[in-house]
Amino acid sequence: MNRPAVSVFFRAPSFVPTFLMLFFALFISAAATPVFSQDAEVKAILKAIDEMNDFTGRDFTGVFTIVSDKPNEKQSAQQIRMFRRDDKEQFLILIMLPEASKGQGYMKEGDNVWFYDPSSRKFSHTSLKENLNDSEAKSGDFTKRSLLDDYDTTKVEDGNVGKVPVRVITLKAKTNDVSYDIIKLYVRKDRSLVLKQEDFGLSGRLMRTTLYPKYADIGSGKFYPSQMLVVDEINKGEKSQITMTDLSTAKQPDVVFTKAFLEQVN
């Protein structure tokens, strides 16, 4: 089910129950010590973000169009279809465009991530930390993640993204299994939607900024980014704009999450 995308920058908050609950939670926690209250608030925000990206109990699919810009290079476009089944930690990415990469795919099953190349008809091990087909996006950007499990909060500040007031939450990785050691999330104060994310390397240098200007209501109280802008902060001028369409949480056939599917779909 795909509902119209909403601009999180310009549209008034309409997600009243969540807002009230958050407000209520904040009000209650104000009675506790300031450190505890902030900690609880941040945990609630991170939990809400995690839940927003958690499709346990259902499947999730969508078509992602990635338009990449690099200095002195022609703009390139690629299209992928993603299938996710969080119950079993499975996902499958099928590359549909460009023609040269058509039929390639990524498949995750448990801790294993495979890349399929139809020209050689072979699967090879890969990582969620790898860039997706020379774009600034990584396959891990589209998979289930748990900020609460993977990161510790190190700093919480107030700030703005455009005119929208946000909580700026700095997180440090608990584990080296994640792509970036430090991430900084700019989360709307009125609802737990990430407007901007900054990813830092182990050395503490900013490597990547991701903007989430639009979210789509995909039902069951869930919002999913319908547009992303990923900016490479190391290679100036390199950026990718990702548009998500045909988002759905409908049940997918089991065969979709198998190697055979990648082989047969070609």
Added chain:
Amino acid sequence: MKTLMIVAFRNLNRQKKRTFLLGGAVAFGILIVTVINGFSGAFSRNVAENMAHLFAGHVFVEASEKTPKGKTLDLIRDDRVILEALAAAGIPADYVAKRSSMNVTLVFEGNKTSQNIFGTDLEGEKYLKERLSFKDGGFELTKAEPRALILSEGVAKKLNAHIGDTILAQLKTVTGQNNVGEFVLSGITQDMGLFSNMLAYAHREYFNQLIDIGPEEYQLFGIMTANLAKSEQVAIRLNAALKERAQVFELPPVVPAPKKAAKADTAKADAVKTDAASTVASETVAAGTSSSSPMGSRYQKLLRLSRKETWEGSKYRVFTINDMISQIEQLVGVLNGVSLGILVTLFLIIMVGIANTFRMIMYERVKEIGTMRALGMHRGSVRTLFLMEASLLAAAGALVGMLLAAIVMLGLSIPNFGTGTFFALLMKNGHLSFSPPLVQSLANLLLVIVMTAMAAYLPARSAAHLEPAAALRTSK
């Protein structure tokens, strides 16, 4: 027999032009084949030596460990066990290098390039200091700068970077996390062509920080032996000594082909005779060096083991530079096969020419044969005379061909083609080098003589069967 030899020689000398053409054809065939054999003989040795300089060692040790999530980390955390094994095996480490390495993307003012960087002891690596030739900057600058980077001229030009510039390096840690570091360009070496993007050096301590390993940890322990030929024996001894002290990756032994087994036995005789452990190691190394499998080099096979197996703690693998390039041996085999094919094809063509020429010779000498037979020469002697003539022709042609091949090889090895091309990997310091295998050259010589004699056999037999009276009656 001596008389026959003299007559055969005189006959060849009688028709100088014909002898020159036939012998020239034989010489040309041998020339081509000897040059190819000479090139393939030096080919694998040159690649191995060049790669040894690249990686600073003939024999290497790596270690792998498993993370709690089952991922493999290639890392030497504590090298005491390697040093103990080295001492126990009595291996004189003429030169030891401890290096970390990672492929990075260097970024400078909008330019970027992929580059392998070695994190090494820039102060202590004596061999590196001797080998690097700087165009700008040098070790005096690296000493003062912990983030120093030495690049080759080609890469510095590509980035448009100069001494003192800060270059960004985008890389991944050993666990695959994204990271970025800053290097200060402190040395620009002579352009290394093909090797430029493989050879850049930084202080190991800073480099280790970037790839997220401890300052004393590293990834590759390299031992430079006295010469390349000793590397297999050293690897066997080190493998055996290390096996007594730690877990070691070993490929399952395979039964080598008889010829290869004999070769391996000769090469490894010293080590094999020592003890049972050495024998096991020898089998293991033999298993790997018989790299007939298309599944990659022995090193790649060892690496695959570390991805498949599970264990606790560090597990080591010992390998040689030959193991890293064992597929080159297959290429050398192909080259030798091709040269043999060329030899046989050329000589099949030449055989037709020789057979026709000797048939003509027979008709030209019918009266002469009749006279010799009338004077009491046996049929067998007539046949032997013809065969001897052909063999002498082949032997002389082949020897001239080999001499010409030596001149050609000498001539080709004089020009310096430089190290700036892909072919530098196949050359010795920019020069083509040749090493024709003696046994193969002798075999080629024998093959040519046999084939020429075979070509001349039918005309020789016809000549031997001529009736003296009929031959003498022939008007021509």
